Amino acid sequence: MRCTSTPSGEPSFVDKQSAARGYAVAAGKTVLQRKLLPALDFMLHDWLKVSDLTSRQRFEEHSRETFDELMSAASDVAADRFEPAYRISDEQEPYAVDGGVVTPQETHLAFQAYRDLGILAASHDADFGGMQLPRTVDLATRVIFGASGHNLAPFLLTDANASLLLEHGTEMQKRVFAVPELEFRWTGTMCLSESQAGSSLADITTVARGDGEDYATDSLGPRYRLTGNKMWISAAEHDLTENIIHLVLAKIVREDGTVDPSTKGISLFIVPKVLVDEDSRLLERNDVTLVSLNHKLGHHGTPNTALAFGDGTHTPRGAGGAIGYLVGEAGDGLRQMFHMMNAARIEIGLAAASLGMAGYATALDYAKDRRQGRPRTQGAKNPSRPQVPIIEHADVKRMLLAQKAYAEGGTALALYAARLLDDQMTGTPAQAERASMLLDILTPVVKSWPSEWCLESNSLAIQVLGGAGYTRDWPVEMYWRDQRLNMIHEGTHGIQGLDLLGRKVRVDGGAHLDALGLEIRSTVGAAERAGMKAEAAALARAWDQLLDATERAWATEDPSEALANATPYLQGFGHVVAAWIHLDLAVAAAGSDHSEAPGRTAAMKYFFAYELPRIGAWFDVAARREPLCRDVLPEHL
Template identity: 55%
Template sequence: MRATLDFLLNEWLDVAALTRRPRFADHSSETFASVLDMSERLAATEFAPLNRLVDTQEPHFDGERVNLPRETHEALAKYAESGMLAATQDEDMGGMQLPFVVEMAASAFFYKASIGISSYAVLTTANANLLMVHGTERQKQVFAAPQLSGRWFGTMCLSEPQAGSSLSDIATRAVPDGGGFEDDALGPRYRLSGNKMWISGGDHEITENIVHLVLAKIPGPDGKLVPGTRGISLFIVPKMRVDAEGALTGERNDVTLAGLNHKLGNRGTTNCLLNFGEHGGAIGYRVGAPGEGLRCMFHMMNEARIRIGLGATALGMAGYEASVEYANTRSQGRRVGTSGKDAGAPPIAIVGHADVRRMLLAQKAYGEGALALALYSARLVDEQHTGDSAAAKDAERLLELLTPIAKSWPSEWCLEANSLAIQVHGGYGYTRDFAVEQHWRDNRLNMIHEGTHGVQALDLLGRKVPMEGGAALRLLLARIEDTVEKACTQEALREPATRLAAAVARLEQATQACAACSPPEAALSNAVPYLQGFGHVVLAWLWLDIAVRLDGRTDALARGKQFAMRYFFAHELPKVDAWFSVVASNDPTCLQVSADCF
C-alpha cells in the first residue's frame, strides 16, 4: 500500500505544491514522508499485532465499568503520543498543520492494521475538529484541547432506538438549567434526558473522560418539541463533570451505560446504548445557536463519512495484500495448455490460474481505486480551506457532491474485495486460521453506519445533484471531460476514454429522467442504482486520470495500475448500463410493490 500512497500523493495529486501555501510552508516532501514512515511503523508494531486479540476479546461490562484488553489502552496511548490526533490542527493547539490529505494517507495504515482500535481515534479527532470550528474559545480549550492531546476521547451521539437514521424523529430533550444559564463559562447550560443508540466509543476506561456531542431538541414555550430537523441543537455532554477551568470534579455526569451491542465485526470498538438524564438530567453545554445542531454536526459527519470510506478501503487493501501473498505461496493444480493438463507436472502457485488473477485484479481495482477516491476527496478539503476563492468554491461543491460516493462506494466494493479475498483462500479463507474472514466481518459495518447505503443514495440524488441548479454535477462532468480529452492524446487510452464518455452520457440521461419524473418519490425509489452507476463513473474517471499520469512508464507499479484500469473498464464499467437503464426508465417496481407481497 505504501508504494501506491506515495504515487497517489506525489505524482498524481502533487501534494508538494501545498507547501507553497502559507499554512503548510514549514513542510516539505520530506516531512510528509516522515509522517508516513512513522505511521506505517507504529501501525505495524502497535496496532496490527492486536487485531485478532480485540476481535476475540470483545468489550464486556462487569456492572461497574467497560473492560477492554489492556493492550488497547497502551496502543492508543502511543498513538496519542505520536501527535496524530492533532495532526491537521494549528501548532498553538499542539498540531502539526499537516494537509488533510497527508493525514488521511497516514491514517490508512492504522485503519488497515486494526479498524477496531483506530475507531476511537477517528471519533475523537472528528469531535475535536467540530469544536474547533463551531465551539467557543472556552469550549475549544476545555473540551477540544484534551481530545487533541489524547487525554480525553470523544463520540458523536445522533441515533436513537426509535428513530435510527431519521434524525427528525429524535426525542432527546434539552431544557435550560435554571436562571442565568446563558452566563455559564462553558456555554449555555442545559439538562438533557433521552436515549442514544449505536454510540461507538460510548463508554470505556481508556481515557479519564469522554466528550459526547449530543443532538437534542429544546422544547418550545408550550413544552413540546419542535417537529422535524429545524428544532435540533447540539450539546457537549462530558461523561465526567468538569469545572469552569476544565478540571475534573470527580463527579460522574448523568450519563449511564444501558448496554453494549455485540457485533458481527469491528469488535474492538465499544458500541453502546446510553441513557441521559435518569437522575435529574445530564449537564450539557450548547454548541452554536439553538436549532443549528445539524449544521454543526454535519461538519463532523461529513469528515466521518470520508474516513468511513477510507476505513473500508484500508480493509479492502488488507484483504488484497493477504490474497496476493497467499496466491503466490499456495500451490494447487496444474497449468492448462493446448492439450490439457499435464498430470505429471508439479503443482503451480495458484496465481498462475487466470481466475485467481481475475479475483486479484478485481481487488486491486476496487482497493486502489477507492484509495484514490479517498485521497482526492481529502485533497478537496485542503483546497477548500487554503485555495483561492474560486478554487475553494469549486472544491466545496465537488466535495459536497462526492461525499456520498466517498463513503458508499468503498463500503460496497471493498467489502466485495474482502469476499474475493476469502474466495482466493478457498476453504482456509472461511476459517480463523487466516485474517481475511475478520476483514470481511469488520468491513460489513461500513455500508450501515454514518448513513446507510440507501441514505447516501437519497442524499446524492435528492440533494447533492440538484443543488445550485446542478452546478456541482456540471463541474464534475467538466473535469471528467478534461481527463477524457487528455486520454485521447494517448493511443492506448483512446478506447477507455470513449467508453467513459459513453458512460457519462448514460449518467446524464438518467439524471434528466429523474429530474422529469413525477412524483419525485418515483425517481428516489431507484436512488441506489443511481448511486451505484454514479460511483462507477467516478471510479472509471479516477482510474483513467491515473492512467494518463502513467504515460510511458513500464515499471511493475505502473503496469499493475494499467492492468487494474483495463480490468475496471472491461469488467466493471459495463455495469452502469444496467443500473442507469433502471433509473432512466423510472422503473416503478420497488415503489408499487405492497407489503402483503412479502
C-alpha cells in the first residue's frame, strides 16, 4: 500500500496502519478487502444465485467468471486508491476558491482510478456505454467502494442522476447529458432541499420562468430561467470534472405571475454548471453559484454545498437566471425525482451496510491481536499467566457478533433488493410483478434498517478498540462520523416509518404485505426442513406479531392515531425482515462447504437470541396506538 504524509509532516493514517499494524497483507489485499470478498462471494453465488441470471438475454454475455473478475478488480482499485484517499480526504477537507471547490490530490487519483475501471455505467444498456451487468453484481462492487472510501461515494450519485434522465429525458437529453455522466466525464447532483423547506417540498420557493428568447424551445428541451437557492447539495462545484449536471426541482411561474403552491406545481429541470451544445461541447458558464460549503460531522471528503441559481453572478446568453431544460412534463417533477430517490434509498442502505462492514473488519482484526486479561477459568488475576487476545472474552464476542449481524445482514438485505431490481427488469411477468411488490414494501426498510443498526455497529467497533477507537490512529471513529448521516439521507426514519405504515402495508388492500409474507413463510418452511425448527417457529411468531400490530394500529382508521408510532413500528418491521434475511442465509449455508457458511449460522443464532426479542416493545406501542408522543404538550418537553 502506498504511504503518504499530511502537509504538517505528521504520519498519515495510511503510514500508521502500514507501519504499526501491517495493514496491507501479503496477498496484496488489505484486511478490509480480505473480509469483504468472501462475504460478498457467498451472498452473490451461494445465496442469491446470480449466475442463474446469465440465462436471461440481457445478461447472456456474462458468467460467474466475469462477475468474479470484476469484483476482484474493484477490490484492487479500492485497496490501492480508495482506502488511502479515505482518511486523507477526511483530514484535508475540500475548500472553496474563486467560486469552486478544491479537493485533495488523493481524491483525484481515486476518482481517476474508478473512471479508468469503467464500471459506473456497468448496469446500463450497451447503447449507452454500459456492460448490462446485473444490478446485484453492480451494487456488490459498491459495497467494496463504500467500505473503502465512504466519503467519496456521493460522487456515485451521478449514476442515479443519469438513470433518471434515461428514464424520463428526451433522446437528445440522454445523449447530451446522461452519456457523459455515465462515462464519468461529468458528474451529477440532485437539488431538492431548501433551507426553509427541508423535507416539505411543497414549500420550496425556487421558480422557473419560460425563456423569452428564440432558444425557448431549443433542441435540448423547453428552456427556462431558474432563480432560487438550494441546500445540502452533495458533490457540487468540485474540481474533479469539467461539468456538473444539476437536477433541480422548481415551480413554474404561470402567466399571471403565480405558482401552484402544492407539490403538483413542481417540475424538474436539467441545469448544467457549464452550458453545452448538441454535441456536449462546453460553452459558457451557467448562472449557478457556490454560496457556501457546509461543514458536517462526517463525509468530509465530499463537498456539501449551498447553491444559488440565477443570482446574477453569471448572465448566460445575456439574461438573468440559470438556464434549465424541462424534463418530461410540467408538474411531473416530484414523481420523476422519486425515481431517482427510490434507487438512492437502496444505495443509502447499501452504503450504511458498507460502513458497518468496514468497522467490523477493523474491530475483528484488532480483537484478534490485542491482548488483555485472562480467562476466569485460567486464573484471571494471575499475572504469571499470559494475557489472551480480547476476542477470547465473551463480551467482546458479543459485540463482534452484533456487528456481524448488523453489517452482513444489512449488506444482504440491500443485495436482495438489487436482485429484485434484476427480476423487475428481466424476469417473467410473474417475477417482475412479485419483485415490484416486494421492492415497494421493502424500500423503507432497506434504507432505514442498515442506517440505524450499522451506526450501532460502528459504535460497537469503537467500544471493541476501547480508548484506541476514540483516536484518529484508527479509522473506526471516522466510520461512525460518516455513518451518522445515513439516518438522515434521502428521508429520515420518521419519513420512512410514515411511508411504510401509512401507505406501503395498505397498498391494494395489503397485497404487498401479503407478498412479503409468502417469502417469509417459504423461508420458515425451508428452515424447518434444514433442522432449524426453533428459529423457524420464532420467525413465524414474529410475522404474526407484525400482522397483529399492523391491524391494531389501523383499528380506528384514524391516521393521527395509527401513525403516531410509525417509527417504532418501522423498527419492529425492520428487525423481522432482518431475522428473515439471516434465516434465509443460514438455510443457504446449511450443508455448504463455503468458508462463510459457519459464520452465517453464528450470525443467525445471535440475531434470534439477542435481537428478535426486541420487537415486542416496538410493536406494542404501535398496536395500542400509544398517544403520548402525539398529545404531549410542547411546554412539557
